[in-house]
Amino acid sequence: MTRNAKHPPIQEAGDLKVLDARCIVGRHLMLREGELHTAEDLLAEMDHFGIAEALVLDSLSRENHPAEGNARVLEVVKRSPRLHAAWAALPTGARDEQLDGPEFLAAMRQHKISALYLLPGQYRFNLSDWCIDALLEPLAAARVPAIVCYDEVARGAARQDQTDWDAVVALCRRWPTLPVIVSEWRIRRSQRLIYRALDACDNLHIEMSGYYLYRGLEYVTRRWGSGRLLFGSNWPEFGHGQTLAVLTRADVSDEDKRRIAGGNLRRLMSWCKPRHPEVSVRPPADEYVAIGRGGPVPEKLRFGDCHGHLGGKACHYHIPDGDLDATMAEAARQGIDRSCVFSFAGVFGDEVHGNDLVAEAVRRYPDRLVGFTLLNPHRGRDAMLRELERCSRLGLRGVKLIPHYQGYPEEGPLIDVACRWAHERRQMILNHYWGPAAHVERLTREYPGACFVTGHTTTEYAALMKKRKNLYVCSCPLWNGPRDAEHVVAALGADRLLFGSDLQDLPIAWGLGPILFARLTAREKGLILGGNLRKILSTYSLKP
Numbered sequence: 001m002t003r004n005a006k007h008p009p010i011q012e013a014g015d016l017k018v019l020d021a022r023c024i025v026g027r028h029l030m031l032r033e034g035e036l037h038t039a040e041d042l043l044a045e046m047d048h049f050g051i052a053e054a055l056v057l058d059s060l061s062r063e064n065h066p067a068e069g070n071a072r073v074l075e076v077v078k079r080s081p082r083l084h085a086a087w088a089a090l091p092t093g094a095r096d097e098q099l100d101g102p103e104f105l106a107a108m109r110q111h112k113i114s115a116l117y118l119l120p121g122q123y124r125f126n127l128s129d130w131c132i133d134a135l136l137e138p139l140a141a142a143r144v145p146a147i148v149c150y151d152e153v154a155r156g157a158a159r160q161d162q163t164d165w166d167a168v169v170a171l172c173r174r175w176p177t178l179p180v181i182v183s184e185w186r187i188r189r190s191q192r193l194i195y196r197a198l199d200a201c202d203n204l205h206i207e208m209s210g211y212y213l214y215r216g217l218e219y220v221t222r223r224w225g226s227g228r229l230l231f232g233s234n235w236p237e238f239g240h241g242q243t244l245a246v247l248t249r250a251d252v253s254d255e256d257k258r259r260i261a262g263g264n265l266r267r268l269m270s271w272c273k274p275r276h277p278e279v280s281v282r283p284p285a286d287e288y289v290a291i292g293r294g295g296p297v298p299e300k301l302r303f304g305d306c307h308g309h310l311g312g313k314a315c316h317y318h319i320p321d322g323d324l325d326a327t328m329a330e331a332a333r334q335g336i337d338r339s340c341v342f343s344f345a346g347v348f349g350d351e352v353h354g355n356d357l358v359a360e361a362v363r364r365y366p367d368r369l370v371g372f373t374l375l376n377p378h379r380g381r382d383a384m385l386r387e388l389e390r391c392s393r394l395g396l397r398g399v400k401l402i403p404h405y406q407g408y409p410e411e412g413p414l415i416d417v418a419c420r421w422a423h424e425r426r427q428m429i430l431n432h433y434w435g436p437a438a439h440v441e442r443l444t445r446e447y448p449g450a451c452f453v454t455g456h457t458t459t460e461y462a463a464l465m466k467k468r469k470n471l472y473v474c475s476c477p478l479w480n481g482p483r484d485a486e487h488v489v490a491a492l493g494a495d496r497l498l499f500g501s502d503l504q505d506l507p508i509a510w511g512l513g514p515i516l517f518a519r520l521t522a523r524e525k526g527l528i529l530g531g532n533l534r535k536i537l538s539t540y541s542l543k544p
Contacts (some may be wrong), residue, residue: 013328016294017279018051018244019262021207021234022183025076026059026069030155036236036482039076040081044244044305046082047480049517050293052084052279055269055372061088066123067098074111083160083293084269086118086147092123092135100294105138114145114269115181119152120164121157127167129174136171140178145268147207149183160210165193172201179268181230183207185237189317191216198224205264208236208243214312214503215330217250217260219320225255228266228492239482241292245513248294249334257372274510288525292516296336301526303512304533305331307430307455307474307500311357315344319504324361327504328368334503334508340428342400342506346374351427352387359394370541372430376406377414384417398422398539401431402455410435415443423447428456428475428541437464444468451540453498457484459491472536474500478514485518496523498532501508502503 009087016434021075025039031289036045039056046054055078059081062067066088077085092100099107101108108116116139116417118127127148139146148171150162172180180203184185187194187210195202198220206220220229231247233240240287265277284290291297292451312322331339341361343354351374363369373391376382388399403410410433422429432441444452454461454473457480467470475497478484488497501511515528 005293016248016258016261017277018049018052018053018231019091019261020046020054020233020235020248020328021230021263022209023054023056023235023263024059024062024237025056026072028059029063029391036378037078042235043080043082044073045235045240047282048289048519049244049286050281050461051240051244051282052255053276054235055084055265056084057088061086061117063122065204066090070113074524081275082279084114084274085111086115087113087121089135093132101135101138104145105142107270108144111203112272112274114272114274115147115392116144117147117149118143119149119151121152121162122544125172127164127171132171133174136175136178140175143177143179143268143271145179145181145265145271145337147181147183148290148455151183151185160188161183161190163187163190163198164192168204169197169200172197172204175233176201177204179203179205181205181207181268183232183234184210185234186210186212188213191318195223195318198228199360201507204228205230208246208260209231209238212242212246212506213319214322214505214507215251216321216507217246218252220258221250221252221256224302226252226259227264229260231261233537236482237483238479239400239514239517240478241513241515241517242479242510245292245509245516246507248481249290249509250511251330251333269446270520286522286525287521288516288522288529291335292513302337302530303335303499304327304530304537305336305501305503306428306453306472306498306533307476308339308341308503309344310361310505311344311354316348317503322504324364328365331503331508333369334512336508337368338530338537339503340372340398340430340533341369341502341503342372342374342398342430345407346376346400347402351376355387355391355394355396359391359396362395364394370398370428370537371396372400374400374402375404375418377401377408377412377417378406381417385421386415388418392425396510396516397543398427399429404432411439416446419443419447419450419452424449425512426450426540426542428453428536432456433458433462437461442466442470446470451536455500457488459488462491464494465492472496472498472532474498476500476502478511483519485514486520489524489528492525494520497528498536499529
């Protein structure tokens with residue numbers, strides 16, 4: 001990638017001295033055989049990614065009772081100076097369960113506990129003054145960083161936008177010397193609340209592992225400064241690759257990256273005077289890992305993206321830098337030279353309006369964009385066909401379905417209307433989710449002229465894909481654990497997985513990271529990141 005004055009040079013991860021703010025160690029509730037979970041597993045992953053240190057909470061503190069995990073994590077951190085202990089706490093009052101505030105703070109000092117987790121969703125308390133202030137008063141005086149995480153560990157628990165921002169802001173205002181760090185599995189449609197909270201509270205920070213929003217890091221840095229962000233991975237639920245690539249490939253200064261990578265957290269941890277060892281980072285395993293750590297993208301490794309949305313300048317949730325020219329510049333900066341795109345508007349509203357925006361984008365960037373017609377089956381067969389014909393005349397040459405969000409059954413009869421159209425014109429057709437494997441087996445058999453793409457990562461169709469050569473899976477998102485990319489490739493084959501960024505919803509680098517860092521061959525990574533899509537576009541969705 002060409003370095004110029006417009007985009008600052010990318011700094012390598014090892015130079016950033018990365019300190020991971022969110023890691024869990026120990027046998028957790030959802031652990032399956034063979035999955036990574038020990039401190040030794042974590043340290044090996046840190047070596048691979050070039051991460052120097054990590055703040056760790058024990059799984060028992062997270063899931064069952066703080067006292068159990070708080071004791072066990074002390075033994076974990078003794079084995080490596082690169083790991084720093086965090087404790088969880090409950091409201092005070094039951095002395096047989098937890099020490100009162102001053103005694104709890106003294107124990108933290110004694111054991112050099114770097115930060116405190118407050119888990120109101122898991123342990124059913126709140127952040128009101130009558131509930132939590134007796135614990136927090138001495139901690140605020142000592143400036144102990146408090147990580148607030150509303151995520152609940154339970155089957156079927158809600159997985160995004162769970163933070164009670166009203167309670168967080170009230171807490172920050174009551175205790176302005178208490179550094180408050182919000183951490184969540186996913187922050188998505190609540191980001192407008194975050195903006196107001198950052199305006200309201202100088203002591204509020206955001207841990208990045210759940211803040212995977214397109215250009216979100218750049219926007220927060222630009223508006224409130226890099227001092228408000230902390231790098232975190234949510235290991236082992238996620239791998240390190242997502243957040244690390246977002247950071248190393250961010251469009252911010254090297255100094256901002258250093259603060260976010262670890263400087264901010266080291267400053268907040270300084271209250272207990274922890275040791276920070278010098279760590280030598282291993283050289284990257286291949287040129288793709290080098291890109292993930294922040295290196296340039298060589299011309300020979302240009303990427304292709306099978307899954308992107310346009311129209312984010314006006315969307316139901318805020319998308320920074322969402323105009324077309326800025327979006328195309330960001331894609332080029334990340335090494336992407338070809339993108340299959342469709343609209344945001346049709347997902348939740350008027351698909352005709354959205355398709356018009358995509359057609360205009362294709363008209364302006366014909367060599368870089370392949371536009372898909374987004375359909376809404378609720379309109380009926382005739383309206384779907386009219387829209388396909390209209391958009392074909394406008395230059396769109398693929399089909400996008402998303403009945404999952406539109407409230408139409410995945411196996412509904414009007415899905416066939418779109419599949420038949422794609423079959424007759426040898427077009428790509430991407431669906432957010434195709435439904436049960438038996439349904440997909442019928443569609444791929446009856447419409448062999450279409451190239452079917454599943455919009456989000458799954459191995460559900462692995463057996464069927466051995467029989468159907470016109471069925472592919474998009475890589476968005478590879479978030480089911482640290483080795484998800486390797487597991488998906490083992491199930492499907494590298495020649496059937498297509499890189500998809502979910503552009504303008506997710507950061508491009510967030511999708512690139514798990515593939516760039518994967519323990520796959522360079523050839524396999526090359527296929528996923530562009531080779532497969534180039535092959536498809538030489539056969540399907542051809543220009544008229």
